[in-house]
Amino acid sequence: MRIAVISGKGGTGKTTVAVSIGAIEEHPVMVDCDVDAPNMYLYYEGEDIKKGQFYGSELAVVDKDLCNKCGKCNNVCRYDAIDKGLVNDMKCEGCGACELVCPQKAITMVPQKTADTFITKIPNGIISRAKMDVGSDGSGKLITELRKNAELYQRGSKFTIVDGSPGVGCAVIASITANDAAIIVTEPTKSGMDDFIRVHKLCEHFGIPQYVCINKYDINEDITMDIENYCTDNGITVVGKIPYDETIIRSINELKPIVYYEDSKANYAIRNMWNKVKELVNKYEYKNIK
């Protein structure tokens, strides 16, 4: 079963939920798709058992000896990234148009390393993750690579948990596709609800079954109700409501998944939610096979 945990925006408790599910299950494969700010591995004294380099883009490189500064490249570059053979590497998208028109054949497209990838072994499973070079393109391609890296380990595991990226763009699209379902973690704030609706529409657009988990539901019960009503109207199941719990702050600072704090209210809520998700996904699969 492959489940993506997403949220539309950061800071809603996505990683808290994803890491908890990983701690409940026996041998989870986890994929940290929040490649901009990967936090999942911080919870573990993991060991990197495999490292790789990811070449996610290309850059125009000019041979100064061959370039005669004719400026033909200026005319075709739509990103304003080259000026008579001088390349602004922050602006170059690696499309190669300049290479095509250069009469001197002075331009070559050179692959650029944009991230380091890791398979990190943790006590009960593995995490596939990346450390992106600062300022690089956090593209869907990198996320697809992380999921490919995780595939080798998926055979021995019943559950793959994808910690999604924030937003509704390229990176999230790559995080949610090819999963059995997405758990959308939201919080009862005006902005949280706004973000939730956008990411819900995204899941709908790509046909991903979705379940909603309202984190800190008791900080604003009116908006919690609004979210629940919205879900009812749109046929989405609310699978869990996590109360505001000071223990979560402790768990983040002690870097231990919240489900290890047995007396915490959030622990109960997350365990219940996860049981419900498993039940619903199984039913959905059964229905589809029939």
Place this chain on the structure above:
Amino acid sequence: MNISVLSGKGGTGKTTISTNLAVILGANYIDCDVEEPNGFLFLNPEDIKKREVKVEMPIIDKSKCTMCGACVKACRFNALAKTKNNIIVFEKLCHSCGACEIVCPTGALSYGERSIGIIEEGNKNGMVCKRGLLDIGEPMAVPILKQLLHELPNGINFLDSPPGTSCNVVNTLNYADGAILVTEPTAFGLHDLKMAVELVKGMNMPFGLIINKYDKENHILDDYIDKEGIKVLGYVPYKKEAAEEYSRGNMLIDMPEYKEAFINISETMKGVLL
């Protein structure tokens, strides 16, 4: 004068800081988080005007196309594919670079436009408020961001950045004269702050730090801030009432204690960034 507000990750309070500071300083507010823009919920600007953002994509004239496949070979983004009797355009993967048009030997390829989102502009008490909004299902936010940043109003502009440190953030920083980093005193906050500092240092611009959800007892950030010599512009204290006001979409500066905190920050900020 453009000031970018960034944080390494989401949920640290970028929007809270940018909207409240913009109001205190009478500056303009530009929401650059085009995937999930939230600033308008707090500022409630009026007289909103909308404009579509269009990108270009190839259109193939079948009567001229000889199916040679040169365009497919030239496209580095896999936006074109050749099937048995067709060239297919995957418009969402297209970066509108024009390489396919350059190589087409028969002139079968031209460029057309399609819309991927909108830019909205309104005002609130003399402040210009702008934001970009990416259509759901569209993967690429950068063209909206570029257009949004290309036409900034005069005066001081607060650029509420997208989360993270990737291309969208770099694009925002390309238009900034200075940066405000926002963090919170947690292990994750520190981890993400380091990435944001690396980014602004690499771009060689003046910057200062605001610690949100501040708690006097907590010293987790102190060593790092000292070691890097980072200028702290101020602190926004953590209070349950503030979280409640935020949840309702209200401004923190409507509370006297927070108003004072933001006035102090704006004064310090003038010395560092303006």
